[in-house]
Amino acid sequence: MMGAVAKPTIGIIGTGAIGGFYGVMLARAGFDVHFLLRSEFSAVTEHGLQVNSAQHGALTLNPVQAYSSAADLPPCDWLLVGAKTTSNADLAPAIIQAAAPNAKVLVLQNGLDVEDSLRECLPDSLHVLGGLCYICVHRESPGVITHQALGAVHIGYHSGPATSEQSRSAISEEGADLFRAAGIDSQPMPNLHQARWQKLVWNIPYNGLSVLLGAGTTPLMADTDSRELIKALMAEVVQGAIACGHQVPQGYAEHLFMMTEKMPDYWPSMYHDFVHKRPLELAAIYARPLAAAKAAGCEMPRIEALFQSLSFIDRRNR
Amino acid sequence: MMGAVAKPTIGIIGTGAIGGFYGVMLARAGFDVHFLLRSEFSAVTEHGLQVNSAQHGALTLNPVQAYSSAADLPPCDWLLVGAKTTSNADLAPAIIQAAAPNAKVLVLQNGLDVEDSLRECLPDSLHVLGGLCYICVHRESPGVITHQALGAVHIGYHSGPATSEQSRSAISEEGADLFRAAGIDSQPMPNLHQARWQKLVWNIPYNGLSVLLGAGTTPLMADTDSRELIKALMAEVVQGAIACGHQVPQGYAEHLFMMTEKMPDYWPSMYHDFVHKRPLELAAIYARPLAAAKAAGCEMPRIEALFQSLSFIDRRNR
Secondary structure, eight states: OOTTSOOOEEEEESOSHHHHHHHHHHHHTTOEEEEEOSTTHHHHHHHOEEEEETTTEEEEEOSOOEESSGGGSOOEEEEEEOSOGGGHHHHHHHHHHHEEEEEEEEEOOOSSSHHHHHHHTSOTTSEEEEEEEEEEEEEEETTEEEEEEEEEEEEEEEESSOOSHHHHHHHHHHHHHHHHHTTOOEEEESOHHHHHHHHHHHHHHHHHHHHHTTOOHHHHHHSHHHHHHHHHHHHHHHHHHHHTTOOOOTTHHHHHHHHHHHSOOOOOHHHHHHHTTOOOOHIIIIIHHHHHHHHTTOOOHHHHHHHHHHHHHHHHTO | OOTTSOOOEEEEESOSHHHHHHHHHHHHTTOEEEEEOSTTHHHHHHHOEEEEETTTEEEEEOSOOEESSGGGSOOEEEEEEOSOGGGHHHHHHHHHHHEEEEEEEEEOOOSSSHHHHHHHHSOTTSEEEEEEEEEEEEEEETTEEEEEEEEEEEEEEEESSOOSHHHHHHHHHHHHHHHHHTTOOEEEESOHHHHHHHHHHHHHHHHHHHHHTTOOHHHHHHSHHHHHHHHHHHHHHHHHHHHTTOOOOTTHHHHHHHHHHHSOOOOOHHHHHHHTTOOOOHIIIIIHHHHHHHHTTOOOHHHHHHHHHHHHHHHHTO
16 A cells, blocks of 8 residues: 555656546546646646546546646656557657656556667666556547546566566555555556566457457457457467467466457557557567567467558558 | 361350450350340340450440340350359359250359369269469449450369360360460360469469458559568468479469569459458358368468458458
């Protein structure tokens, strides 16, 4: 638990569906939350942030501590990065401007090694952590977020001043406490890289197929052939993870498969990126895992074919 | 060459792009050609058949010996089947009605074992042959066909009264002579099954990707990722063919790849079927080769993923 220490100041870098949802939840739990916005700044200043949640009801945060420039944020103890992986290189200056000394930067993105490119651009004094979001959430319109289901955030330490296992673990635990204080399921993870591979067991099939087949999870789970394809893609991710030296719990893919069957019809973020003609997160979710597996001697032919198909689609979409 | 024998009577079963093109070419060469039509009967009766060919110019056949019922055709010595493989089971009664005794039924379709289902429904007295069409042709509107490039037909004997290698070969040669007499490149093939596998090296990547990626051959050949995907799919077909005991000439896939680079932008028939919400020819082009290769111990993972994706798309498209 948080104990008697002062509540940390939290900055949200990239107030899309993920940043917006967790930011609103943390602000409503009494945290001092500051939101960096770009295109949606005026809409959020005027109307606030709204989360329409199947679980928590209609939540409104108004007024919002909103900023259009990172230089205007107060020094933040925690920075939650919800922007797309495709813009990570551009985010570092904003993070540095908004960071308190020894701030913790929590990267709430999908994909492999997404912290690496950011790490290279940040001073050594900042902690970098990765957070895996198990949530069905999307941005409905400027400042309006729909939360369909789930919500857990699992947090692991990536790199920074904490060098001992104990201090790294304590910081992950501190991050998890923030979310728990806002009523969100959260756990620290001892091995971030392994956890990212595990999360890919979901993202690799569903993100890509939503774009390729133009379908949300419900029709994908209702058709014999797409079900078999999803299972085969999941099996390849598991093989890739194992080849890279990671453990995947027995029955993990089956668990995600069955969990998805119980979810409401969900369109993964990649589909929304596609529809809005934004770059797809192909490097983080496909190219890096493929390269890592290949370097470990493991071919993932179906994933490679999916990646190549998505690359073609992405290039023509912009 | 044809020699001094009477010119055979030819029936076209399924006057789409393939049947229409070859039928018009044969009729213009002086053959007695009869066309069985369904939905396009009245349009063709009124306006004739038109082929707009990049190679031969604008060709018109008017009047057309057109029929809406197979019972009205005269007894045909050769029957050219250009209808979709998806309707093969329904074609047998029409073929039987239009066939002269000992007629030759030439199946001008893509895919593996497409003659088998037809063969089962035909009397033993009829010869069945398979024809592989190397041609870029599509139906523009009722009775109007666009011919973009190429045109060769390779013919092999499938089954029927001819039992000796010599007589089978003579009948294939007789078929090739028909086409040659109409100015069309044509060769007899000693091994139809092997030739069908070879043709799949083209159809498996291009037919499916045109639907999946919504693109004709030119953009598919212009993008790094789709090029690699096409090469990988071709390599799997070659592996499958070899596993099934067939020879594929060295460099054959590369030859088709380079040939496609030189073609005008071409949308394969499967794309047109998709756009017109007709069933896709997935059994002939994907399911049967996959099953044959698997029975021979050969996995084709990319082709399987493509097939599963197309099956999903096809089911939702109708």
